Structures are given as C-alpha cells and as structure tokens.
Amino acid sequence: MIRHEYSRIAETMYEDRLENGLGVFVFSKPEFRKSYAFFATRYGGMDTRFQLDGQWLDTPMGIAHYLEHKMFDMPGGGNALQTLSATGASPNAFTSTAITGYHFECTEGFWENLRTLLSFVSVPYFTKESVEKEQGIIGQEIRMIEDRPGWQAYHRLLEALYEHHPVRNSVAGSVESIAQITAETLYHCHEAFYTPSNMVLCVAGNVDPEQVCAMAREILPKEAKPAIPRDHGSNEPSQVYCQEDVLTMEVAAPLLQIGVKLQAAHDGPAQLRQRLLGDLACDALVGSSSPLYNKLYAEGLINGSFYMGYVDYPGCAFLMAGGESKDPTAVRDAILAEATRLAKDGIDEAMFQRLKKSAYGAYVRSLNSFENLCVEQAQGYFANQDPWTFPEIYDALTAQEAAAFLAQWVKPEQTALVVIRPEGTK
Known part of the structure; x- marks a missing residue:
C-alpha cells in the first residue's frame, strides 16, 4: 500500500488499488476506539440511461435510491441493517445525484461488521414480492418529501437551470416512476454499477490497512470490469432554461x-x-x-x-x-x-x-x-x-x-x- 502523509491537516492515509479495480483508502486513527467504514458506488440519481452488454437501457427515475433501499434485503428474510445493529454498530446509507454509499460506525466488532457490509452490498437479493412491497414504502416517502417547501424550491431550481441534464430529476423519483421498477431492472443496475472497479472503500480508525484489503479481496468479485457508458442528456445551453x-x-x-x-x-x-x-x-x-x-x-x-x-x-x-x-x-x-x-x-x-x-x-x-x-x-x-x-x-x-x-x-x-x-x- 502507498502511505500518504498530509502534514498540514495532520492525516495519514494508506491507499491501494486492488486487482478487481476497487480503490481502498484507510485513514490511520490509532488514538480512537471508534472505527468507520464507507463503501460507495459511482452511481446516483442522474444515472438513469446506460449501456449494459452493448445495449442501451433506460431506467425509471429514482431507481438508484430504490436499489439502495433493497440492498439491505438478505436471503431467508434477513436484513443487513438489523445484522449490523445487533453488533452495536450504527449503520446507514444514502443516495445522492452522483453516488450511493453504505456505511457504519462502531467501537467493537469492526471486522465482523466490515464483512457484513462488503457481503450484502456486493450480493443482491430481490424478489418480485419484496420489490412491489417497497413501492408503497418509498411512495409514501416521496409524498412526504414533495410536501416540503425547501425540497420543492431546490427541485424546481434544478428544473429551471437545466433543460436536459438529469440532475433536474428527483433522486427519489416520483410515485409514477417507481411503479415501473422491477426486480429484473434492479439486477441490471446492480450488475452495471455495483462492481468493484466502479466502487471505493474508505475506512477511518485504529485498523490494519492490509487487513482491510485482504478482506475486500476475499469477499468481493475477483475481476475488474470495464467502465459502463452513461448518457447524461443532450448538450446544455449556457443560459438557464427558465428564469x-x-x-x-x-x-x-x-x-x-x-x-x-x-x-x-x-x-x-x-x-x-x-x-x-x-x-x-x-x-x-x-x-x-x-x-x-x-x-x-x-x-x-x-x-x-x-x-x-x-x-x-x-x-x-x-x-x-x-x-x-x-x-x-x-x-x-x-x-x-x-x-x-x-x-x-x-x-x-x-x-x-x-x-x-x-x-x-x-x-x-x-x-x-x-x-x-x-x-x-x-x-x-x-x-x-x-x-x-x-x-x-x-x-x-x-x-x-x-x-x-x-x-x-x-x-x-x-x-x-x-x-x-x-x-x-x-
């Protein structure tokens, strides 16, 4: 691993790029008991059109956020959030316009929790019934968001600024758009974007950087995949779409x-x-x-x-x-x-x-x-x-x-x- 010393901000970071393309970064914090891990993919609300196996796919608005919700499902009815919480960890996840990230913080059981994080994010498990059930949950979440004046102001501003760029689309989607999401579409999106060469693992704490890399090599797919072509819309005019x-x-x-x-x-x-x-x-x-x-x-x-x-x-x-x-x-x-x-x-x-x-x-x-x-x-x-x-x-x-x-x-x-x-x- 490469050791970086950033003296002006008093940080020491270890960096590696695994054979499967995963970027790994570990911040050494020997004076702390707590540890934190962040596993993210370069895939967000703006990535609704992409090419997979030579074919262009158009996916519903809000699908990256929907996929984030469903990634916690595990075979046998288990849930990764519950698994992590049972060890005393504080887990969560978020989807933004450009990335989706899964993370946890803990004071004990870091390696067990890291194994859980890497495992559930890299192995999808969806059923037709669970996907349809989630539509009602996320639909209610969307309605609550749309009732917030601050969200309306921000979303409408993006629609006013941009004519084509998908940043103007809501990360959560709409009730109508998420109704089009199927288990098959979610599997396609996971195959395209949840691959180590499109992801990064960042850790901060009193942990061994080499052991972090060893666990990632053990659990994650072994081969790197080429970058997925994405379409973010036609060229934008320099001026705003609506004043x-x-x-x-x-x-x-x-x-x-x-x-x-x-x-x-x-x-x-x-x-x-x-x-x-x-x-x-x-x-x-x-x-x-x-x-x-x-x-x-x-x-x-x-x-x-x-x-x-x-x-x-x-x-x-x-x-x-x-x-x-x-x-x-x-x-x-x-x-x-x-x-x-x-x-x-x-x-x-x-x-x-x-x-x-x-x-x-x-x-x-x-x-x-x-x-x-x-x-x-x-x-x-x-x-x-x-x-x-x-x-x-x-x-x-x-x-x-x-x-x-x-x-x-x-x-x-x-x-x-x-x-x-x-x-x-x-």
Whole structure:
C-alpha cells in the first residue's frame, strides 16, 4: 500500500488499488476506539440511461435510491441493517445525484461488521414480492418529501437551470416512476454499477490497512470490469432554461431559491479548484460577513436562514442561494448588482484573506468527523482528484480570480429565481 502523509491537516492515509479495480483508502486513527467504514458506488440519481452488454437501457427515475433501499434485503428474510445493529454498530446509507454509499460506525466488532457490509452490498437479493412491497414504502416517502417547501424550491431550481441534464430529476423519483421498477431492472443496475472497479472503500480508525484489503479481496468479485457508458442528456445551453418560477404552499413567509448556472470544470484538480474558488466568491458576494449581506439584513430583506454556496455534480455546476425574504426579486437584483460592482471595483484584499482563513479553518474542522473524511475521499476518488491538496489550492487563490469568477458567471441570463409564496398571496 502507498502511505500518504498530509502534514498540514495532520492525516495519514494508506491507499491501494486492488486487482478487481476497487480503490481502498484507510485513514490511520490509532488514538480512537471508534472505527468507520464507507463503501460507495459511482452511481446516483442522474444515472438513469446506460449501456449494459452493448445495449442501451433506460431506467425509471429514482431507481438508484430504490436499489439502495433493497440492498439491505438478505436471503431467508434477513436484513443487513438489523445484522449490523445487533453488533452495536450504527449503520446507514444514502443516495445522492452522483453516488450511493453504505456505511457504519462502531467501537467493537469492526471486522465482523466490515464483512457484513462488503457481503450484502456486493450480493443482491430481490424478489418480485419484496420489490412491489417497497413501492408503497418509498411512495409514501416521496409524498412526504414533495410536501416540503425547501425540497420543492431546490427541485424546481434544478428544473429551471437545466433543460436536459438529469440532475433536474428527483433522486427519489416520483410515485409514477417507481411503479415501473422491477426486480429484473434492479439486477441490471446492480450488475452495471455495483462492481468493484466502479466502487471505493474508505475506512477511518485504529485498523490494519492490509487487513482491510485482504478482506475486500476475499469477499468481493475477483475481476475488474470495464467502465459502463452513461448518457447524461443532450448538450446544455449556457443560459438557464427558465428564469423565474413561482409556487404557492403552506409557508409563513416567501421562500426563495436563486441559482447561477456555470460551466462545470473537468474532473481532477481543476474541479476542486473551481469549487473552492466558487465558494469564496459566494462568501465575498453575499456571505454572512459581506457588505451586501449586512445591507440586506438591515433592510429586512433576508434573515439568518440565508446562505449562498457552490454546488457541482458530474457535468454540471451552479451557485445556489436561498432563504426567507419578503421581496425575493429585490434580493436577486441586489446580488446581480453587487456582482457587477465587485467585478468592476474588485474584492477588498483584507476581506478576501479573512474569508480564505475562515473557509480553510472550517474545512479542516470538518475532518474531525470520520464520516466527512471518508465521504470526501470517496467523492474525490470518483472525480480523479486528491481532496487533501486543498491547503495548497487555498494558498494560491486570489481576490482577483474571485472577482473575475463573478464577472464571468453572475449575470441575468445565467440566473434563475424560484419563489415559494404563502397560500392566498399573489
């Protein structure tokens, strides 16, 4: 295994790439009793069209999330969640737009739990009856999600920003889409994406890295498979698909969601650099210590719920701001005007250095979480980047670059506004 020493963040990581293509990363934590394991596949809500055995398959929206739910089923009626919990572990899983991950944390029985994790994720077990039963459970979950104003604002923003990219599709799907899912389709998706060469295993704790690799070699398939071709839709226009969308729901005050459509950087260091630069540009534009934030707050146009940040997925990237406001249009216009001013006059150097220091400190503090450490490593691995080079990237970022970033992207034609208004208002 390769040993990496990251002195600036005080982390030691061991890396290996197994013969079957699985990436393995182990963070050495000899001073801790707890251990954490994260087993993930580069497969998420956006991957609904792909090629398997030379044939293109179109799968229902929400199938990656549905598959995550069904992966815990075991032959004989067992459930992997119950098996892990019985040993004192805390297991869970999630599906995002780009990845699906399964994980557990424990203080005892790590090797038994790791064996369970690797086994149930790599060996699917579905029946027609269990798949149909899950439709009712997930259907109820979808209805609950769709009743949340925050989810509606976010989902409608993606639909406003993107015309073709499947990021605009709900990760959970719809009641209608999941009704089309069958056991056969789930097996196809597992065969395509739950293969070691499309997966990564990240561990943090006082564990032997070589033993982690040995167990993965023992349990998982032995051969690597070629990458699965995916279709993420037609080429996207540079401008947003829809500039404004309004919905009424049961909210106490208007809820706004603003998006700025960017051109995504290619995988690798450039993607990580753009993400860090984008977040700093957002902080300078309307972060909690910026002049614009204080002005909008003093005028009662935003409150403490307001935020703005950078978001990216494979093939797409955008800035996103949101919160409550009595005048969402005024907030959007103020952000556009401030971006124009900063692009012309520049960003105050002293403020930018404070923002860099604050962002760097927050990033380092987040690594105290074993979960954050492992999930960041997994996402970086799938994007062909080393996430722990962020200190050097921060060192090189300048106020001039952040101002140029705002000048390039924060424009009316790149911006979409979604408003959730209280029922009974115009």
